[in-house]
Amino acid sequence: MSKLNIVILAAGAGKRMQSSLPKVLHRLAGRPLLSHTIETARALSPEKICVVIGHGGDLVRQSIAGDDLIWITQAQQLGTGHAMMQTLPSLSDDAKTLILYGDVPLIRAQTLQTLIAQTKHEHCALLTATTADPSGYGRIVRDPVTQVVQAIVEQKDASAEQRLIQEINTGIMVICNDHLREWLPRLENGNAQHEYYLTDVIAMAVSQGVPVLSVVAENFSEIMGVNSKRQLAELERLCQREYADRLLDQGVQLADPTRIDIRGRLNCGTDVEIDVNCVFEGNVRLGDDVKVHGHCVLKNVSVAAGSVILPFSLIEDTEIGESCKIGPYARIRPGTRLSDKVHIGNFVEVKNSRIASGSKANHLSYIGDSIVGTNVNVGAGTITCNYDGANKYQTIIEDDVFIGSDTQLIAPVKISKGSTIGAGSTITKETPENQLTLSRVKQISIAGWQRPQKIKK
Ligand code: UD1
Ligand code: CA
Numbered sequence: 001m002s003k004l005n006i007v008i009l010a011a012g013a014g015k016r017m018q019s020s021l022p023k024v025l026h027r028l029a030g031r032p033l034l035s036h037t038i039e040t041a042r043a044l045s046p047e048k049i050c051v052v053i054g055h056g057g058d059l060v061r062q063s064i065a066g067d068d069l070i071w072i073t074q075a076q077q078l079g080t081g082h083a084m085m086q087t088l089p090s091l092s093d094d095a096k097t098l099i100l101y102g103d104v105p106l107i108r109a110q111t112l113q114t115l116i117a118q119t120k121h122e123h124c125a126l127l128t129a130t131t132a133d134p135s136g137y138g139r140i141v142r143d144p145v146t147q148v149v150q151a152i153v154e155q156k157d158a159s160a161e162q163r164l165i166q167e168i169n170t171g172i173m174v175i176c177n178d179h180l181r182e183w184l185p186r187l188e189n190g191n192a193q194h195e196y197y198l199t200d201v202i203a204m205a206v207s208q209g210v211p212v213l214s215v216v217a218e219n220f221s222e223i224m225g226v227n228s229k230r231q232l233a234e235l236e237r238l239c240q241r242e243y244a245d246r247l248l249d250q251g252v253q254l255a256d257p258t259r260i261d262i263r264g265r266l267n268c269g270t271d272v273e274i275d276v277n278c279v280f281e282g283n284v285r286l287g288d289d290v291k292v293h294g295h296c297v298l299k300n301v302s303v304a305a306g307s308v309i310l311p312f313s314l315i316e317d318t319e320i321g322e323s324c325k326i327g328p329y330a331r332i333r334p335g336t337r338l339s340d341k342v343h344i345g346n347f348v349e350v351k352n353s354r355i356a357s358g359s360k361a362n363h364l365s366y367i368g369d370s371i372v373g374t375n376v377n378v379g380a381g382t383i384t385c386n387y388d389g390a391n392k393y394q395t396i397i398e399d400d401v402f403i404g405s406d407t408q409l410i411a412p413v414k415i416s417k418g419s420t421i422g423a424g425s426t427i428t429k430e431t432p433e434n435q436l437t438l439s440r441v442k443q444i445s446i447a448g449w450q451r452p453q454k455i456k457k
Helices: 033-043 057-063 082-086 109-118 177-186 199-208 231-248
Strands: 003-010 048-053 069-071 098-103 124-131 139-142 149-152 167-176 212-216 260-268 280-288 297-303 314-320 330-334 336-338 341-351 360-368 371-372 381-383 395-397 409-410 413-415
Touching: 003 082, 033 048, 033 098, 033 109, 082 177, 082 199, 098 139, 098 177, 109 124, 109 167, 109 212, 109 341, 124 199, 139 231, 149 199, 149 212, 167 177, 167 199, 177 199, 199 212, 231 260, 297 371, 336 341, 360 371, 409 413
Parallel strands: 003 048, 003 098, 048 069, 124 212, 260 280, 280 297, 297 314, 314 330, 314 336, 330 341, 341 360, 360 381, 371 395, 381 409, 395 413
Antiparallel strands: 098 167, 124 167, 139 149, 139 167
């Protein structure tokens, strides 16, 4: 029996999150909790993945992508055993089922593979863990002599003696579908919480002589669940530390592995350096020798070899070429492509623009909906006026243009090759190539002019 089904339980309300958002949609490392479990489930290549939803089910379903998922609604949350009952019609014959949880996001595929490998047709396998503080968890009760698992007892139903047991139920288990079909309908809810406990099937297995095997999770963080914002924050740090360690192991130099946040995927070449408090979202690719200085936010960005991002820069949906210098305090918005050796300096905003190699906008400018050629110098305070209040228009700046400071380019407009624009100009018409164009009142002086005086009341 090699077929594997996976069930992910995700119907609970998560009251302790104190939020109107269903618990499994809260984000860990930028993705919903449930997405983490689903990704791990997929890594095991199961025949099918069933997700049990209930509280906020419609929203959960809309928020999580995947045609490969079988959604099962548990209208009332009457316990983990009741949740599993709802999956029976969807489970395959001649398969075993791995049960996972939408709020236990850090479980590793490797650990699960070890657990699955234990389970032959006539076996059940439990993932357990030991902890000095087992409160809240179900306890694993073993025969004192043989050490064979006898039952799982929930905290609320446990005797004082059982509460001292430090081996706990992670909730993650593998059971053959034949057994699930036989045992789940026999569950009763005569317990402290009046719930149908999935954990009660273990005692059923034992009474029928079905061996219950167990694997102890090596790493407690893998089995930690999220019940509160506090626990979510704790897992976030654990998760981030793991990502940081992975980067360090790949040779990325992090100024401080506890001060980096990756909310997506960060792919780095060799000799990449990242200073403190940078946030990477979506897909970010940093080429060889790229340096990202402190306090930068990069979302869906690729940066080619040798480029430097100076402090406090915010860059989204942008491609940056080789040997560029960006920031400090640069804002680069979606749809931007910078070729090689481009400089974007402080308080420069670029949106939906292509800037060719060697061009510079070093201070206080807005470049929007523009196509900029090679070796262009955009002076301080240059604004592309791309919006007339209703529509957006394009600005074309050809190669070797020099734009003097404090210039407005009223789009649509073209600044032709080799043009020089005098400082303080408002350009509304296409400029001729290789000429100086300026639109400025000639400097005059008025003799005898008086400054206005404050009127006395
Ligand atoms: C459960 C286990 C406990 C274990 C602990 C590990 C049972 C009876 N107890 O307890 O032994 O130590 O997990 O964290 O299984 N859910 C549903 N439908 C329901 C009830 C729960 O989908 O009707 C889902 C929840 O969304 C959650 C998971 O099942 O993801 C666990 O439910 P929860 O009520 O948190 O179980 P615990 O009391 O923590
Ligand atoms: Ca409970």
